[in-house]
Amino acid sequence: MKKIIIALTTSAAMLGFATAASAQDKTKICFIYVGSKTDGGWTQAHDIGRQALQAEFGDKIETPFLESVPEGPDAERAIERMARSGCALVFTTSFGFMDATIKVAAKFPDVKFEHATGFKTAPNVATYNSRFYEGRYIQGIIAAKMSQKGLAGYIASFPIPEVVMGINSFVHGAQSVNPDFKVKVIWANTWFDPGKEADAAKALIDQGVDILTQHTDTTAPMQVAAERGIKAFGQASDMIKAGPETQLTAIVDTWGAYYIKRTKAVLDGTWKSEQVWDGLKDGILTMAPYTNMPDDVKKLAEETEAKIRSGELHPFTGPIKKQDGSDWLADGAVSDDGTLLGMNFYIAGVDDQLPK
Amino acid sequence: MGMIEAILLTVITAATPLVLASIGELVTERTGVLNLGVEGMMVMGAAIAFAVTQMTGSPYIGILAGIAGGALFSLLFGFLTLTLVANQVATGLALTILGLGISGQIGEPYVGMSGTKLQPIVIPLLSDIPFLGPLLFKQDIIFYVSIALVLGVNWFLFKSRAGLKIRAIGDNHGSAHALGIHVIRTRYLAVMFGGACAGLAGAQLSLVYTPQWVENMSAGRGWIALALVVFASWRPWRLLAGGYLFGAVSISQLHAQAAGIHIPSQFLSALPYIATVVVLILISHNRRMTQINTPACLGKPFVPDR
Structure with missing residues (x-):
C-alpha cells in the first residue's frame, strides 16, 4: 500500500513539475486545458497547436500546460499558478475560463493572457476564436x-x-x-x-x-x-x-498558426490586446x-x-x-x-x- | 425493422450497463457497505477491457480482463474501508476520482482507435420468433449475462443460505458477528462482486455500446446505477425494471426530439434522479417499508471486538 501511495505521489509530483523546470533564457508560453490532451477532439486540437508552436521556436521557448482543469474556482488557481511561475503568455482554452482569466490578469499586469472563444478583454487579455x-x-x-x-x-x-x-x-x-x-x-x-x-x-x-x-x-x-x-x-x-x-x-481546428503568430508578437514586444475571430483564410x-x-x-x-x-x-x-x-x-x-x-x-x- | 423494434434495441444497449453496475452495487449494499466508487470501477473496466481487446484481438479476453480489473480495483476500497475502517463515503468518492485518472493513463495509447465490436450470439430457433426473437435472442453475451445475474442474485439473496447471511450482515452486523458469520470476509467478497459487475458494465461500454476508448466515457452512468439501487429499494426485480425504465426514458427523449415533439430535454435528462428522489420519499414515508427493504447497517463501519 505504501508503495502504491509513494508511486502515486511521485507520479503526481512528476506531472506537476516535469514541465515546470525552468530555464532562465527561455520564454514560457503556457496553456490551460479543460480536458485531457488526448480527448480526440477539442483539447487535443489545442495541444497539437501547442506542439506546432514548440516545433516552430524550438529551444527559444518552453510550453508547459495543465490539463483537465475544471471550469470554476479551480481554474483561477491553475491560471494563477501558471502566471506566478513566470509565463510570458498564457492561453486559457475554454469558454468557461473567461472570468477566471480576467481576474488573474488583473493581478499580473506584466503577463499576457489569451482566452479562447470568450468575449471579455483587458489591456493584457486578448480573445481568439475560430469561424467554425x-x-x-x-x-x-x-x-x-x-x-x-x-x-x-x-x-x-x-x-x-x-x-x-x-x-x-x-x-x-x-x-x-x-x-x-x-x-x-x-x-x-x-x-x-x-x-x-x-x-x-x-x-x-x-x-x-x-x-x-x-x-x-x-x-x-x-x-x-x-x-x-x-x-x-x-x-x-x-x-x-x-x-x-x-x-x-x-x-x-488548427490553432498552431495562431499560437505561432501571437508568440512571435510577444517575443518582438508587439503584442496587443485584440479580439481575434479568424476563419478559413487565416488557417485557424x-x-x-x-x-x-x-x-x-x-x-x-x-x-x-x-x-x-x-x-x-x-x-x-x-x-x-x-x-x-x-x-x-x-x-x-x-x-x-x-x-x-x-x-x-x-x-x-x-x-x-x-x-x- | 420497425421503428418500435429499433427503439427497443437501443434501449437494451443503454440499459444493460446500468443493470449490470447496479446489480453488483445492490449485493454490496445488501451487506451494509456503501461503495460510491461505481463510476470509477466502471471506467476502469472500460479502459482495461478495451486495452486488452486491442492487445489480444479477442473481446472475450477483454471482457474477462475488465471484470478482473473492476474487482481488483474494488479491493482497494475494501482494504481501506473494511480493514482500515476508513469512511465509506469519502473512500468511494476518492475511488471514483482515482479510477477516472488511472483509466485515462491506461487508455492513453488507445485514444482514437476504432475498437472491435463484440458480435451478437444468435440463439437458434428462439431468434426466429417474430419481434421478440431479434430483440432478446440476437444479443451479445454481456446482455445475456446481465439478465442471468439479475435472476441469479434474486435467487441467491432470497432463496439461499448464503444470501440469508448476507442480508443478516447488512441488517445487523453485530448480531451476525455474534452468530459466527464472517462479517468482514463476506463484505470483502460482496465488494469484489460489485467491482466485477461494474467492470463488466464498463466492458459493455467500450466493446458494445460505443466500441472505442475515450477518457471519462462512463459519463455519469455509475451515478445513475447508484440511484437505481435506491430506486429499486434493494430488490433485483425492481432494479431490472428500473434499469430499463431509465434506459427507455433517455432513448425516447432523443426520439421525441428527432420527431419534433418538444419536451424540455434538460428535464428528461434529470428524470432518473427525480424518480429516485420520489421513490426515496415514498419508501421513507412508510416506516415499516423502509425497515423491510433498507439494509439497516448501510454505510456503518464494523470493528469486531476481540
Missing part, C-alpha cells in the same frame, strides 16, 4: 448534394450562440442547393458522452436521416454512421479513422480532405471553400429571414460579428424549436 460556421456552411452544401432524402440529422450540445450559429449556417448552406432540405436536431445536453451521442445518432438514423453531423466531441456518432452505412461529418479533429468510408469531411480552421463523395460534389465544396477564403462569399449573406418570419438580413447584406456571437434565434427553414 464557415466550415458548417460547406458541410451543408455537401449534405444537400449527398442526401437522397433531403434530410440530415444534427447532434447539438447546448443551445449557446456558437452551436445555434452552426445549425443556421449548415441549414442555410444546404438550402442554397436544395430549398426543401430539412434538418432534424437533437439536443444532447452534453459536449461529451459517447453513449448518449451514439444513442442520438441511432435515433436520428432510425427516423430516416441519411446524413449525420455533430457538434459534440466524440467519434461515437461517426462510428454509428459507419455501422449503419450512411455518411457523416467529423468535428474538431479529423475523424476519418472512425469512419474511413463514412466521413465526408470534418471541421478541423481547415477542412479535412473531401472524401467519399463524387467528383462534382467535391468540386463544388472546394469552390465554396475558395470563395469563403477569398472573402467573396460570407455564409450569412441576405436575404435571410428569422424563423418567426421577421426580416433579418436584406438582399446582399452580410451579418455583423456581434449578431453572430450572440445568436439566439433560428433562421427560416430550420425545422426545430430552439430550447429556451
